[in-house]
Amino acid sequence: MSWIAYPAWKGGVVSGTCRTEGLGFEGQVNDSDVFEATGTAEFKGGGFLTTHRVFVAFNMLSVSRGNQMNLEVTIRSVTKSDLTWCIRGWDTKIDIAEASYIAIC
Numbered sequence: 001m002s003w004i005a006y007p008a009w010k011g012g013v014v015s016g017t018c019r020t021e022g023l024g025f026e027g028q029v030n031d032s033d034v035f036e037a038t039g040t041a042e043f044k045g046g047g048f049l050t051t052h053r054v055f056v057a058f059n060m061l062s063v064s065r066g067n068q069m070n071l072e073v074t075i076r077s078v079t080k081s082d083l084t085w086c087i088r089g090w091d092t093k094i095d096i097a098e099a100s101y102i103a104i105c
Helices: none
Strands: 013-021 034-042 053-063 071-078 082-090 094-104
Touching: 013 034, 013 082, 053 071, 071 094, 082 094
Parallel strands: none
Antiparallel strands: 013 094, 034 082, 053 094, 071 082
16 A cells, blocks of 8 residues: 655645446446546646646456456546546446546646
8 A cells, every 4th residue: 555645735736536436337338348437627726837747546446256357547638727537447347446646746
């Protein structure tokens, strides 16, 4: 287990989580073996004034027993005020997936 801590007053750092529930084949509407959930996270405090780096990783997974774990979390786009995340699974029955991100400028 790893932790990243920073003072609440520290400028140039924003963190948060992205979570999806029900990411699995029972909710699919097409025949593909791929399912995606996406969302947008807004940076509080007006965002950034300069270029920043974003790191993201899973912090919680609930996967049905007996299945492979084929999944990824990515950041699709980043602006000065928000980011778009994507949790993608294929050939996998995922009940819940959660990831944390940290943006640093």
